[in-house]
Amino acid sequence: MENILNLKCLICGRHYDPAEVDYVCPDHGDDGILDVQYDYDIIARQITKAGLRHSGEFTIWRYKALLPVDANAALPPLSVGWTPLYHAPRLASKLGLQNLWIKDDGRQPTASYKDRASAVAVVKAAEKNASIITTASTGNAAAALSGLCASVGQSNVIFVPQSAPQAKIAQLLVFGSRVILVKGTYDDAFELCLQASKEYGWYNRNTGYNPYMCEGKKTAAYEICEQLEWDAPDRIFVSVGDGCIIGGLHKGLKDLMALGWIDRMPRLMGIQAAGSSYLYEAWKNNEDILTKPPIDAQTVADSISSGLPRDRIKALNAVKETDGAYISIADDDIMRAIPELARATGVFAEPAGAAAYAGLVAAVDRQLVSADENIVVLNTGNGLKDIAGAMEALDLVQTKPFRIQPDFAALEQVVAGWDSD
Numbered sequence: 061m062e063n064i065l066n067l068k069c070l071i072c073g074r075h076y077d078p079a080e081v082d083y084v085c086p087d088h089g090d091d092g093i094l095d096v097q098y099d100y101d102i103i104a105r106q107i108t109k110a111g112l113r114h115s116g117e118f119t120i121w122r123y124k125a126l127l128p129v130d131a132n133a134a135l136p137p138l139s140v141g142w143t144p145l146y147h148a149p150r151l152a153s154k155l156g157l158q159n160l161w162i163k164d165d166g167r168q169p170t171a172s173y174k175d176r177a178s179a180v181a182v183v184k185a186a187e188k189n190a191s192i193i194t195t196a197s198t199g200n201a202a203a204a205l206s207g208l209c210a211s212v213g214q215s216n217v218i219f220v221p222q223s224a225p226q227a228k229i230a231q232l233l234v235f236g237s238r239v240i241l242v243k244g245t246y247d248d249a250f251e252l253c254l255q256a257s258k259e260y261g262w263y264n265r266n267t268g269y270n271p272y273m274c275e276g277k278k279t280a281a282y283e284i285c286e287q288l289e290w291d292a293p294d295r296i297f298v299s300v301g302d303g304c305i306i307g308g309l310h311k312g313l314k315d316l317m318a319l320g321w322i323d324r325m326p327r328l329m330g331i332q333a334a335g336s337s338y339l340y341e342a343w344k345n346n347e348d349i350l351t352k353p354p355i356d357a358q359t360v361a362d363s364i365s366s367g368l369p370r371d372r373i374k375a376l377n378a379v380k381e382t383d384g385a386y387i388s389i390a391d392d393d394i395m396r397a398i399p400e401l402a403r404a405t406g407v408f409a410e411p412a413g414a415a416a417y418a419g420l421v422a423a424v425d426r427q428l429v430s431a432d433e434n435i436v437v438l439n440t441g442n443g444l445k446d447i448a449g450a451m452e453a454l455d456l457v458q459t460k461p462f463r464i465q466p467d468f469a470a471l472e473q474v475v476a477g478w479d480s481d
């Protein structure tokens with residue numbers, strides 16, 4: 061890959077050749093997260109804004125010159141990326157804002173943002189001739205890896221907490237993965253998966269461990285800016301669990317700055333659930349994340365439940381370096397955000413996806429944003445991923461169907477009730 065210079069440890073700054081290290085800095089063990097460093101002069105010769113205008117490739121591979129894959133690598137056939145960016149004027153005016161967009165990654169092939177990373181994972185695993193890929197996940201990274209593997213016939217083993225939503229577990233089994241349901245937390249599943257991959261030599265896709273996942277996740281930043289005709293937004297709201305998505309967005313935006321394709325850095329707003337707010341606490345109290353111990357994570361937003369965010373170094377840098385903020389949101393407010401976002405935009409998000417919108421509502425309330433800012437909210441997961449969660453949200457906002465006998469008189473009675481509403 062001539063576009064890659066090296067892999068840089070975010071703790072000690074040491075550089076490694078990609079052929080020499082697969083995952084983390086040998087000197088810093090599992091915490092030694094690496095960042096892929098690129099040669100932007102080479103990249104600038106391979107990809108241009110003008111060239112993109114004529115590109116017929118409407119997937120993440122549109123930006124292949126900026127990704128850690130060989131120019132002639134075989135790419136998985138599922139259509140990952142280039143998800144819609146919806147202008148949301150009614151929701152904007154409800155919040156007193158002038159310009160708001162919803163980027164809907166619920167529209168990915170396995171219905172979450174994680175497809176962006178898993179698409180890169182199957183290419184990297186094929187490069188290594190891996191017989192098995194493995195990952196630990198709260199559910200979506202698993203479903204994404206599972207689906208992408210199915211698309212290329214790649215064997216895989218998946219570790220998820222047994223509490224993962226049924227729809228996500230169904231996806232894994234339908235796609236034919238070997239599924240290990242761990243009677244413990246996501247953090248337990250992560251450790252077990254790590255041990256298994258070291259013991260058996262399986263290729264590991266784990267978030268915040270495999271340096272290339274952040275590279276897949278950066279592609280939404282390119283899409284947002286291109287969809288806004290390279291006029292970068294002022295802020296991007298995104299929910300944060302392990303921190304790989306927000307770290308990836310930051311990386312993508314830094315790439316665009318390095319290429320001179322955007323002229324200002326959007327502020328990144330990281331939204332955490334109050335019951336899983338490691339990064340919010342670390343940011344607010346200026347704590348050292350290399351020594352801060354894990355917390356006991358608990359939230360209805362299963363996709364952002366992480367006691368020890370694995371990509372915490374990149375995630376904290378993303379907010380600090382862009383002059384953004386972390387915001388912590390109570391579970392009930394996350395749940396209420398599901399129907400509120402859906403009713404104003406037609407976008408049905410799972411709890412972790414709606415959390416980003418709940419974060420925007422809180423930011424408006426606290427006057428952290430001004431009315432004339434251009435704001436993007438990222439929906440990271442489809443609402444159909446967690447029907448039990450959606451039903452709970454409807455309970456909270458007291459939305460019920462009308463249950464009637466199959467006759468017109470019964471219907472008339474219901475309709476008459478609406479008139480007096």
Ligand SMILES: *Cc1c(COP(=O)(O)O)cnc(C)c1O
Pocket residue numbers: 172173174200201267299300301302303304305306363364410412413440441442
């Ligand atoms: C994984 C996930 C997130 C959080 O991403 P991190 O990289 O773990 O911070 C948010 N929303 C959904 C739907 C997810 O699946």
Ligand SMILES: [Zn+2]
Pocket residue numbers: 069070071072073074085086087088092
């Ligand atoms: Zn190091």
